Amino acid sequence: MTSNAQPLEILEDLLKRAKAKGAEAADCLIVRDVSLNVAQRLGKREKLERSEAQDLGLRVFIGKRQAIVSTSDLEPKTLDELAERAVAMARAVPEDEYCGLADPALLVKTPVALDLEDKKEPSEAELTDMIARAEDAARAVPGVTNSEGAEAGWGKVQIALAASNGFRGGYATSRWGISVSVLAGEGTGMERDYDFSSAVFGENLSDPETLGRSAGERTVRRLNPRKASTAKIPIVYDPRVANGLIGHFVGAINGASIARGTSFLKDKMGQQIFAKGIRIVDDPHRPRGLRSKPFDGEGVANKKRALIEDGVLTTWLLDCRSARQLKLTTTGHASRGTSSPPSPSAANLYLEPGKVTPADLMSDIRQGFYVTELIGMGINGVTGDYSRGAAGYWIENGKLTHPVSEVTVAGNLKDMFQNLTPANDLLFRYGTDSPTVRIDGMTLAGAQAGA
Numbered sequence: 001m002t003s004n005a006q007p008l009e010i011l012e013d014l015l016k017r018a019k020a021k022g023a024e025a026a027d028c029l030i031v032r033d034v035s036l037n038v039a040q041r042l043g044k045r046e047k048l049e050r051s052e053a054q055d056l057g058l059r060v061f062i063g064k065r066q067a068i069v070s071t072s073d074l075e076p077k078t079l080d081e082l083a084e085r086a087v088a089m090a091r092a093v094p095e096d097e098y099c100g101l102a103d104p105a106l107l108v109k110t111p112v113a114l115d116l117e118d119k120k121e122p123s124e125a126e127l128t129d130m131i132a133r134a135e136d137a138a139r140a141v142p143g144v145t146n147s148e149g150a151e152a153g154w155g156k157v158q159i160a161l162a163a164s165n166g167f168r169g170g171y172a173t174s175r176w177g178i179s180v181s182v183l184a185g186e187g188t189g190m191e192r193d194y195d196f197s198s199a200v201f202g203e204n205l206s207d208p209e210t211l212g213r214s215a216g217e218r219t220v221r222r223l224n225p226r227k228a229s230t231a232k233i234p235i236v237y238d239p240r241v242a243n244g245l246i247g248h249f250v251g252a253i254n255g256a257s258i259a260r261g262t263s264f265l266k267d268k269m270g271q272q273i274f275a276k277g278i279r280i281v282d283d284p285h286r287p288r289g290l291r292s293k294p295f296d297g298e299g300v301a302n303k304k305r306a307l308i309e310d311g312v313l314t315t316w317l318l319d320c321r322s323a324r325q326l327k328l329t330t331t332g333h334a335s336r337g338t339s340s341p342p343s344p345s346a347a348n349l350y351l352e353p354g355k356v357t358p359a360d361l362m363s364d365i366r367q368g369f370y371v372t373e374l375i376g377m378g379i380n381g382v383t384g385d386y387s388r389g390a391a392g393y394w395i396e397n398g399k400l401t402h403p404v405s406e407v408t409v410a411g412n413l414k415d416m417f418q419n420l421t422p423a424n425d426l427l428f429r430y431g432t433d434s435p436t437v438r439i440d441g442m443t444l445a446g447a448q449a450g451a
């Protein structure tokens with residue numbers, strides 16, 4: 001078997017080698033990726049990078065012991081040594097009663113076609129043209145005084161997985177991205193902001209000029225921010241930060257955290273976590289989705305499912321190991337790399353939109369705060385306590401007024417989830433997505449009020 005063989009052929013050969021060395025069971029993974037990235041600042045090239053890499057990971061089992069080894073060298077001699085080393089390690093490590101491959105009955109039978117690979121590979125000139133147009137449009141916005149630069153990138157990843165339980169599978173996915181960041185103002189009164197777009201297919205990226213203008217306008221709007229007084233008021237989250245709230249939720253239902261008892265939602269299965277009508281969905285099968293995949297990291301069949309249905313928590317995110325710990329069945333959420341065992345992770349996660357526009361969502365707020373940027377990670381996963389630095393805009397009589405900075409928004413995620421109301425402006429941009437959301441009863445901590 002040569003290193004130029006097809007990935008599944010290499011993995012098949014490696015499984016045989018591992019068995020011959022004494023492994024009772026095994027799985028192995030190849031990840032091959034290629035990427036091209038360009039960047040410029042003030043119209044001058046700052047980066048041109050192209051990389052190609054491949055990695056292979058082998059996991060072997062002897063009884064209830066497992067070991068993982070990885071390499072980027074796929075020559076037969078190296079693979080033989082890799083298998084021998086993995087088996088030796090597995091004999092030496094402590095037992096893990098929950099480790100093991102997936103039950104063959106749970107494996108995907110017919111993977112869904114998800115349209116994840118853009119066959120077009122851009123040239124350096126095409127990407128350079130994109131960032132030039134984006135940065136020029138951002139710098140043309142009146143009030144913009146400097147630039148942190150623009151960057152564009154393309155990449156393709158090929159994944160192949162094989163295991164001794166009979167699973168064989170692989171897929172390829174591509175990714176395009178463009179971003180631009182600029183500054184406005186002078187001296188100590190400078191502000192910065194950005195915008196970006198990411199997509200599986202280049203044709204689905206935002207127009208560079210539109211993206212640049214958005215970045216410039218966002219930046220200029222932040223000039224001359226004021227302070228705010230400490231108060232208990234409604235907080236409204238812009239979609240690009242509201243998705244973080246959904247991320248905190250999904251982190252709290254990760255099966256590994258539940259098994260350890262380190263989540264503030266550990267005893268909330270089947271209970272009302274959000275208000276009635278709220279639905280949070282994970283969909284690994286969304287065509288052209290940024291995190292779509294036809295099977296999970298253990299070859300298990302995955303599917304679209306509601307994690308929250310009518311406000312009620314319906315499931316944990318489980319891989320095989322955490323499922324065994326909890327005496328449950330995996331939910332098909334295993335994710336893994338070549339040098340670590342699987343762990344639970346969401347795919348395309350989103351909060352379904354509500355029925356009102358963002359303007360209507362804010363219309364009855366006499367005094368409130370609209371968050372566009374969050375700073376720091378003041379989240380206690382055990383208690384749900386939440387405290388983060390923030391910047392954004394003051395809401396007065398239902399309208400956004402002046403920019404506000406150097407404040408903190410605080411609460412407890414259990415209370416925040418119960419008092420969360422979504423608007424109707426959901427767009428799929430990040431992989432974890434949310435519409436604008438309003439949360440009543442939070443605390444804004446600031447200094448003295450601005451003039």
